Amino acid sequence: xxxxxxxxxxxxxxxxxxxxxxxxxxxxxxxxxxxxxxxxxxxxxxxxxxxxxxxxxxxxxxxxxxxxxxxxxxxxxxxxxxxxxxxxxxxxxxxxxxxxxxxxxxxxxxxxx
Amino acid sequence: xxxxxxxxxxxxxxxxxxxxxxxxxxxxxxxxxxxxxxxxxxxxxxxxxxxxxxxxxxxxxxxxxxxxxxxxxxxxxxxxxxxxxxxxxxxxxxxxxxxxxxxxxxxxxxxxxxxxx
Numbered sequence: 615x616x617x618x619x620x621x622x623x624x625x626x627x628x629x630x631x632x633x634x635x636x637x638x639x640x641x642x643x644x645x646x647x648x649x650x651x652x653x654x655x656x657x658x659x660x661x662x663x664x665x666x667x668x669x670x671x672x673x674x675x676x677x678x679x680x681x682x683x684x685x686x687x688x689x690x691x692x693x694x695x696x697x698x699x700x701x702x703x704x705x706x707x708x709x710x711x712x713x714x715x716x717x718x719x720x721x722x723x724x725x726x727x
Numbered sequence: 728x729x730x731x732x733x734x735x736x737x738x739x740x741x742x743x744x745x746x747x748x749x750x751x752x753x754x755x756x757x758x759x760x761x762x763x764x765x766x767x768x769x770x771x772x773x774x775x776x777x778x779x780x781x782x783x784x785x786x787x788x789x790x791x792x793x794x795x796x797x798x799x800x801x802x803x804x805x806x807x808x809x810x811x812x813x814x815x816x817x818x819x820x821x822x823x824x825x826x827x828x829x830x831x832x833x834x835x836x837x838x839x840x841x842x843x844x
Contacts, residue, residue, distance in 0.1 A: 657818060
């Protein structure tokens with residue numbers, strides 16, 4: 615069964631460094647998402663992406679964040695200058711089309727020191 | 728504004744007991760979707776069910792059942808004859824219909840279920 619995959623599974627970085635989190639959504643899906651979950655807390659929406667552009671973004675998704683779909687398979691989240699409070703699990707998700715459910719990847723745990 | 732409330736932070740049951748996880752949502756939209764996701768100790772988010780606002784029919788899937796009641800804005804989840812493998816954090820989520828169809832998810836704070844053998 616097709617799955618959303620994410621790399622790396624764990625990333626440790628120093629404050630102020632740039633990180634890129636990578637995702638490969640399910641191949642025939644049209645919508646892509648990033649969510650984050652700070653340890654022990656609820657899952658929070660960051661951004662949605664459709665038709666090669668951002669559909670919606672939350673207040674968390676400020677100028678330090680960007681997303682890209684550089685080719686037909688990858689979907690990336692870049693954090694330009696990481697802060698301690700960016701430490702969280704980052705989930706990528708995709709869905710087939712309008713009205714369908716979102717399927718999540720296994721997550722990337724980002725630790726900012 | 729939309730909101731999902733899962734008032735039960737943690738629940739413990741003994742194996743084979745039935746357990747109900749509560750979810751109450753708030754939205755002014757008439758078209759919306761409700762979901763349940765399971766997050767086992769390994770950390771991934773596993774999709775369990777999706778319901779749209781026009782379909783109040785309850786659903787049963789094996790030991791799982793869902794009770795959607797618009798009158799009380801609730802979408803409760805019952806596990807019958809619980810098993811140790813059911814131990815996880817369960818999230819209820821809401822999405823609203825938007826023009827692009829992206830419909831991002833608003834999650835509740837989750838209920839940690841522990842099934843004791």
